[in-house]
C-alpha cells in the first residue's frame with residue numbers, strides 16, 4: 001500500500017498545483033458547456049475527464065477513511081495497553097454501574113479474573129456496609145458534572161476482594177460521555193502495605209518511648225537512692241561530728257589560742273561540708289519532692305535558681321492540696337522540665353527576669369516557664385546535639401501530655417505544658 005505523509009499534502013507547491021488543476025477543469029467544463037454542440041469531441045473529452053476525477057476522488061476518500069479508521073484502532077490499542085500495564089487497579093463501569101473494564105492489576109488486587117468481573121455490578125467489590133453510601137456518592141458525582149475527583153476525601157475507603165477479604169484503598173474517579181452513555185473510571189491503590197508500615201512505625205515509636213521512659217525512671221531511682229544516702233547517712237555522720245567538735249571546743253584549754261583557732265577552722269570546714277552535701281543531694285534529687293510535694297519542691301528550685309543565677313524569678317503556684325492527686329512520676333517529670341527550662345534560661349537566654357507558673361485543674365497539671373531574654377530561634381530546639389527540649393517533649397508525650405516552646409509576648413521564650421495528673425504511662 002502506498003503511504004503518503006500528510007505533511008506532503010500541505011506543501012505549498014502541491015496545494016498550488018491542485019488549485020490550478022481544479023481551475024483548469026472548471027474552465028474546460030465551461031468551454032464545453034458553451035461550445036459543446038459545435039465540438040462533440042471536446043464535450044466527450046471533458047465528460048471523460050470529469051468521470052475520471054470523480055472516480056479518483058471517491059477512491060481517495062475511501063482510502064482516507066480506511067487509513068484514519070485504522071489509526072483510531074491503533075490509538076485505542078495503545079490506550080488499552082497502557083491501562084493493562086498500569087501498576088494500579090483500573091475499573092470502568094457504565095451508567096448502570098456494571099463493570100466494563102477490569103485491568104490486570106485489578107485482577108491481582110481483587111483476586112478475580114477479568115472474565116468473572118466484566119458484566120458484574122461494581123458493588124460486588126465494595127463491602128456491604130458501604131454500598132448504599134457509595135451509590136449515593138457516585139450519583140452525586142454524576143450530577144456535579146466534574147470530570148474527576150479523589151474519592152473518600154480524608155476518610156479511608158474499603159474494598160472487597162473476591163474471596164471476601166476487605167482491604168483499605170485510596171481512589172480517584174473520573175467520568176466521560178453523555179449522561180445516557182456515561183462511563184465512570186476508578187483508579188485505586190491498595191494501601192495495605194502502607195498501613196502496615198505506618199503501624200510498624202507507630203509501634204516502634206511507642207516501644208522507644210517506653211524504653212526511654214524506663215531508662216529515665218531507672219536513672220531517677222538511682223539518683224534518689226544516692227541523694228537519700230548522702231542526705232541521711234552522710235548528713236547524720238556530719239552532724240554527729242559537729243556535735244563532737246562542739247563538745248571538744250568547750251573543753252579546750254582557754255589559754256591555747258592556736259588550738260582554739262584550729263578547732264574553729266574545723267568547725268567552719270564541717271559547716272561547708274554539710275552545705276555541700278545538702279547541695280549535691282538536692283541537685284541529684286530534691287527529697288522535698290517526695291517528702292513535701294511538687295509545689296514546695298518547685299518553689300525551692302526557683303528560689304535556689306534565683307540565688308545562684310542572679311536572675312530575678314517569680315513563681316506562682318496553686319494552693320495547698322492542688323497537687324495532691326498528682327502521680328509521683330508525673331511530678332518528677334514536671335519538676336525536671338521546670339529545672340531544664342531554668343537551666344536553659346541561665347545558659348542561653350541572657351534574661352534578667354523569669355516567671356514560673358504551676359497549676360492543677362480537672363485532672364491536668366499545667367506549667368509555664370517564661371523569660372525576657374533574647375528568645376529562642378526557629379530550629380534551635382531541633383539542633384542535633386541538644387537533648388534538653390527534645391527529652392522534655394518526649395517525656396511529656398509519654399505521659400499523654402503536650403509541650404510547646406514558643407516566643408513569649410515579652411520577647412523571650414515560653415515553655416508551656418499540660419500533663420495528665422494521673423498517667424498510667426504511654427497514652
Ligand SMILES: Nc1ncnc2c1ncn2[C@@H]1O[C@H](COP(=O)(O)OP(=O)(O)O)[C@@H](O)[C@H]1O
Nearest residue numbers: 344345348349375376380381386387388389413
Ligand atoms: N530560654 C531560652 N532562650 C533562648 N534560647 C533557648 C532557650 N532555651 C533553649 N534555647 C535554645 O534552644 C537550644 C536547645 O535547647 P536544649 O534542647 O535544652 O539543648 P541545650 O541546652 O543542651 O543546648 C539551645 O541550644 C538554645 O539555642
Ligand SMILES: [Mg+2]
Nearest residue numbers: 340344388389
Ligand atoms: Mg538545655
